[in-house]
Amino acid sequence: MSITTQSARRNPVLEVEGLSVRAGSGELATMPVQDLSFTIASGEVLGIVGESGSGKSMTAYAIGDLLPEGVAVSAGRIVLEGRPVLSLSPAERRALDGNRIGMVFQDPLSSFNPVRTIGSILIESARRHQQLSTSAARGKVIEALAGVRLPHPELLVDAYPHQLSGGQRQRAMIALALLNEPSLVVADEPTTALDATVQLRILALLKRSAGSRALLLITHDLAVASTVCDRILVMQRGRCVEQGSTADILESPAHDYTRELLAAAHWPAALGSQPQAGAA
Amino acid sequence: MNAVVGLPVNTLGARYLARWELVSGGFLLALIAALLVLGPALSGHDPAFVDLQNRLAAPNSPGHLLGTDQLGRDLLARLLHGLRWSLTAAFGATLLAFAVGTVLGLIAARRQSFLGTAIRQVTAFAQSFPVFVLAICLVAIVGNSLVTVVLVLGLVTWPVFCRVVQAEATSLLAREYVMAAEMLQMGRARLYFRHILPGLLPSLSVLLAFHFADMLIAESALSFLGIGAPLGAATWGNMLQESRAYLISAPWLLLVPATAIVTLVITANLLGDGLRRHLE
Amino acid sequence: MTLVRLRPVRDLAVLLLGTLTLLFFLLRLTGDPALVLAGPDATEQQVAAIRAEYGLDRSLPVQYLSYVGNLLRLDFGHSLADGSPALKKVLIAYPTSLLLAAMAMAVTLLISIPAGAWLGAGRHGSARAAVRWLLFVLQGVPGFVTALLLVQLFAIELVWLPALGSSGLSSLILPTVSVASFLAPKLTRLIEANVAAAMGSPYVRTARAIGSSDREILWRHALPNALLGATALVGTQFAFLMTGLVIIESIFAWPGIGWLLVQSTTSVDFPVVQAITMTVVVTVFAVNTFVDLLQRRVDPRLRHREPLAPGAGE
Numbered sequence: 001m002s003i004t005t006q007s008a009r010r011n012p013v014l015e016v017e018g019l020s021v022r023a024g025s026g027e028l029a030t031m032p033v034q035d036l037s038f039t040i041a042s043g044e045v046l047g048i049v050g051e052s053g054s055g056k057s058m059t060a061y062a063i064g065d066l067l068p069e070g071v072a073v074s075a076g077r078i079v080l081e082g083r084p085v086l087s088l089s090p091a092e093r094r095a096l097d098g099n100r101i102g103m104v105f106q107d108p109l110s111s112f113n114p115v116r117t118i119g120s121i122l123i124e125s126a127r128r129h130q131q132l133s134t135s136a137a138r139g140k141v142i143e144a145l146a147g148v149r150l151p152h153p154e155l156l157v158d159a160y161p162h163q164l165s166g167g168q169r170q171r172a173m174i175a176l177a178l179l180n181e182p183s184l185v186v187a188d189e190p191t192t193a194l195d196a197t198v199q200l201r202i203l204a205l206l207k208r209s210a211g212s213r214a215l216l217l218i219t220h221d222l223a224v225a226s227t228v229c230d231r232i233l234v235m236q237r238g239r240c241v242e243q244g245s246t247a248d249i250l251e252s253p254a255h256d257y258t259r260e261l262l263a264a265a266h267w268p269a270a271l272g273s274q275p276q277a278g279a280a
Numbered sequence: 281m282n283a284v285v286g287l288p289v290n291t292l293g294a295r296y297l298a299r300w301e302l303v304s305g306g307f308l309l310a311l312i313a314a315l316l317v318l319g320p321a322l323s324g325h326d327p328a329f330v331d332l333q334n335r336l337a338a339p340n341s342p343g344h345l346l347g348t349d350q351l352g353r354d355l356l357a358r359l360l361h362g363l364r365w366s367l368t369a370a371f372g373a374t375l376l377a378f379a380v381g382t383v384l385g386l387i388a389a390r391r392q393s394f395l396g397t398a399i400r401q402v403t404a405f406a407q408s409f410p411v412f413v414l415a416i417c418l419v420a421i422v423g424n425s426l427v428t429v430v431l432v433l434g435l436v437t438w439p440v441f442c443r444v445v446q447a448e449a450t451s452l453l454a455r456e457y458v459m460a461a462e463m464l465q466m467g468r469a470r471l472y473f474r475h476i477l478p479g480l481l482p483s484l485s486v487l488l489a490f491h492f493a494d495m496l497i498a499e500s501a502l503s504f505l506g507i508g509a510p511l512g513a514a515t516w517g518n519m520l521q522e523s524r525a526y527l528i529s530a531p532w533l534l535l536v537p538a539t540a541i542v543t544l545v546i547t548a549n550l551l552g553d554g555l556r557r558h559l560e
Numbered sequence: 561m562t563l564v565r566l567r568p569v570r571d572l573a574v575l576l577l578g579t580l581t582l583l584f585f586l587l588r589l590t591g592d593p594a595l596v597l598a599g600p601d602a603t604e605q606q607v608a609a610i611r612a613e614y615g616l617d618r619s620l621p622v623q624y625l626s627y628v629g630n631l632l633r634l635d636f637g638h639s640l641a642d643g644s645p646a647l648k649k650v651l652i653a654y655p656t657s658l659l660l661a662a663m664a665m666a667v668t669l670l671i672s673i674p675a676g677a678w679l680g681a682g683r684h685g686s687a688r689a690a691v692r693w694l695l696f697v698l699q700g701v702p703g704f705v706t707a708l709l710l711v712q713l714f715a716i717e718l719v720w721l722p723a724l725g726s727s728g729l730s731s732l733i734l735p736t737v738s739v740a741s742f743l744a745p746k747l748t749r750l751i752e753a754n755v756a757a758a759m760g761s762p763y764v765r766t767a768r769a770i771g772s773s774d775r776e777i778l779w780r781h782a783l784p785n786a787l788l789g790a791t792a793l794v795g796t797q798f799a800f801l802m803t804g805l806v807i808i809e810s811i812f813a814w815p816g817i818g819w820l821l822v823q824s825t826t827s828v829d830f831p832v833v834q835a836i837t838m839t840v841v842v843t844v845f846a847v848n849t850f851v852d853l854l855q856r857r858v859d860p861r862l863r864h865r866e867p868l869a870p871g872a873g874e
Contacts, residue, residue: 066768069683091773098770105766113763113781115788115860124780125770160860176770405575408795408848410802413821413840417833420825421586497702501807504704505822520708527716534712538705546700553696 012079013183013214014040014063019076021058021067032058034238036076040214042183045207047217047229047246049261055238056218060188063216064103065093081183099129102177104206106189108169112161118172119157122179129180144175148205167198171205178209185210188218203228222265226250234258301554308547316363325354327361327514336530347532349522355536358514362537365515366544369429370495374488376434377495381441382484386476388442389449399442406439412498419508429508433495440491444483452479482559489552493545500541516541568849572842579841580628583834587627597830599640631838637831641824646831650817650839657805657816663732664739665801671744673787676751680786681759681778695745703742704807710734710741711811724813735812742804743797750793754786761785788859794851802840 021033033055040046048056061067063078065085078085080100085093097103105111112118119141126137138157145153148171161169170190177185187206191199206215207228219225225232226246233243234257242255253259315322323345331352339347339355346355388399418432453476503509503517512518516537523533587597594611595602602610618626630636636646679688698706714734715723722731758764759782767781806818813819817836824832856862 064769066765094771094773096771097768103766103769105762105769107762110762111766113767113785115785116781121766121770124767124772128771160864162861163864173766176766405848408799408851409844410799410806410840412803413806414837416806416821416825417837418586420828420833421830422589493700501702501704505807505810506826507822520705524708527712531712534708538709541705542701545702546697549696549700 011042012039013042013081014216015077015079016059016063017077017079019059019062019078020074021055021062021071022074023058023071025070031074032071032238033062036235036238036240038233038240038243040184040216042214043210043212044231045210045215045217045229047219047225047232048235049219049222049225049232050235051220051261053237054235056220056235057188059235060103060186060216060218063184064101064186065097066103095129098125098176098182099180100182100184102179102182102185104170104173104177104185104187104190107193108166108173109161109193111173112169114161117158117160118164118169119159122157122172122176125176125179141175141179144179145172147178148172148175148209150175166194167202170194170198170202174202174205174209182213184214184216186216186218189220190217191224192219192221199224200227222250222261234261295558298554298557301550302558305547305550305554308543309551312363312367312544312547315360316367319360319364322360323354323356325357327353327357328512329353329357336526336533338530339532339536346536347530349519349533350526350530353514355519355532358519359516359536359540361514362516362519363540363544365426365509365513366496366499366541369426369433369499370492372430373433373437373495373499374492376430377437377491378441378484378488380435381438381443382445382480384438385442385445386449388446389453400446403439403442403446407443411436412501415498415502416505416507419502424508424510426509429499429502433498437491437495441484441487444487445480448480448483449476452476486552486556486559489548489555493548493552496541496545496548572845575841575845576632576838577628579838580631581624583631583837584624584627587830587834597637599829631834636835636838639824639832640829641827641832646829646835647839649832650820650835653815653817653820654839656814657809657818660732660735660739660809660814660816661801661805663736664743664804667736667740668743668747671740672747672751675744676748677755677778677783677786679748679752680755681774681782683756695748698741698745699749703738703804704811706741707734707738707808707811710738731812735808735814738808738811739801739804742808743800746800747793747797751786751790754789755782758782758785758789791851791855791858794854795848798844798847802844 016039017037019033019036020031023030023032036055036059038046048059050056058067058071061071062073067073073086076086080096085096088096113121119138122141122144123134123137126132126140127134130137130140132140142153142157145156150156150168150171156164156168156172164172174190177187185206190206191202194202203224206217215228217225217229229246231243232246232249234241234249234255236257241257242249242253244254249258250262253262325344329352331348334341334344334348334352335350337344337348337352339345341347344354344356346359348354349358384399388396388403390396415432415436418436419428422428422432499508500515500517500520503513503515504521505517506521509515509518519537520534523530523537526533594607598607598610634647638644639646639649642649675691679691682688711723711734714721721734722728723734725731755778759777764777764781767777772780802818805816806821808814809816809818810822817839820832821836823829824836
């Protein structure tokens, strides 16, 4: 662990303690997330890795105030920049969404309203959280689009989602997340829906844009996590199985499940004491 | 909060509702079937028997449970006769539309030919066409009789079934197991009967219920307008039309057939809705 | 659920020809076409004249051609009821129906859009459940039964409104309400479904992620999409509307083409029947084409097809 990371750790942006999420009620209730705890400091990238059903997306939604109907946080604390967010009123909470927290979603095509321009939602966010006039907001939005290396941002502002490619849309989504300079960015499977060649570039963009922010990356792909993250947390069936620095997790995993994930990703360290015939 | 993910929360509620709808619909259906089988004989009167001494008797008069109409004819007897007429017409028309529509729909799904294309064009156009207008013209031209009504309504509404069958059959036929079956050179008849038709059954059964309701309404509307049913015949539409002159003096002449129609339609709607929820 | 894209002129031609052929065969179905066209009270000479005019003494193909030719020249013959030109009779009744249709559509939209939006915006609540049940029951009541009940209540019992005729504004109320009660339940449920689907969509989740309130989401994000999706339904709603018109006009003796249709079919006034049929077919075609054009103009996905800066910025 480097000195920079250590000092950054003294400034936690996001603290999650004992988070539990319940879906449904009564006999049919399930717990997609159970007793989850982690911290992310500014400048740090934490990856939550797990297969589908592990509860990683629910964690992201819980943090982002996006839990679906019938699903709610049943226990634990979420503290953002020193403020506990679960006890906020809806209006106070909404002031944080898009402002102190930026979300990047998996499927950029359906995450943009097909009948409105790309610019419209960005402008809406800028106006709401920076109290700008429409023309001033438009200027900021064009800057933001340029910041994610999109060509002709002044044209893109008035373009519709279907006119852009998948990679371009995801860049726009990242621009939306970063628009109001949040301290935390949560990216839920940001590259899963993209072509392999595009994935790397989007990941690079994310890493670069994270800069001094805290970045929470949700993914099922260990390779993706290893590229971008400083620390990794492994989830299985709603629980944290282990967490640690990327290097530690990849080279000396402590838990069997982690080893299974590594093996599935064809990671050499998974071999450990189990010789596998024909393994590279 | 929006529903991002489908949840078990609602399923229980939906299942109860589906069960309730099917049970109550089934109960009403049984009641109707009993009345159908027993027929006008249940009232002890001949629906066409004119008794001018006993005109416009109110319900609960001696010997006439539902009263008599302007010609002294027993309302209960006429109601039950109308039940037979309406059910026969609606059932016949629905079956005819179902048979023709399914066959044509299967053809349209399969053949990338002129016939298939023609069927698709007709079906698409028929969606916005007021077929009731067409039905009126046809019945009026061909003549008033139950058979005419059944034939016309059936032959005018087949696009309803055709559209659904064509869409679903197309997707069923594209599925891999069908291709495998074809490779094994399964006979076409066997293919259709064992794979395609069972796949169509869920949506078709729901459609049958709703279409039945529509045919009920259409038939009674036709006979209300004096089309399809011979003058003086005991059909609900006729009864409604005849009641108009006596709205002040004998409102039950309106209410009896009106309640009957509404009950029957709601029964069909309950069954259709229940089926649809159950199969979702 | 968009219609198969029709190339207007060619398809209008096919449509007209198909309808005319259908009418031609119907006419022959009824027996001697000359008798049907001349009417039951016609004299021998009149029948003979008709026969000559329509070429009914010639061979079948010639008959067909002359029939089609006549109708394409807009010569639909004369009404058996009053001898006036059939097409003229239909065109006179047309605006009357249009008035009722427009009013009813306006009332329907005024009710259905807010109601559908409200129902779709929230899944739960006893108020919403109650309204849904009400709509379910209303859908089970056929339009003409509702009309009769309305007449019974407002015209007979309370004597607030006239039961028949088309004189004066007050006579418009009951027919309008009746047609609206015919259309509104189904349209409300359709809009509700669209709005509910929009509310559950990923782009609404994005809107929530930037802090939009429920009200902003409904008005700015869900409703536009829902209504846009609903334009595809205009065609079917129009068919519904026409059906409703026919029945309601007959109940209220509202002198539009619906009422004319019933009158002329019951008296087998074939010239008028064929005029009405053709008018209806052309109207439906016009509406379909209009809907197509409307969708093209309004839906951005159809309006702008070209990708922007393809490949760049990947």
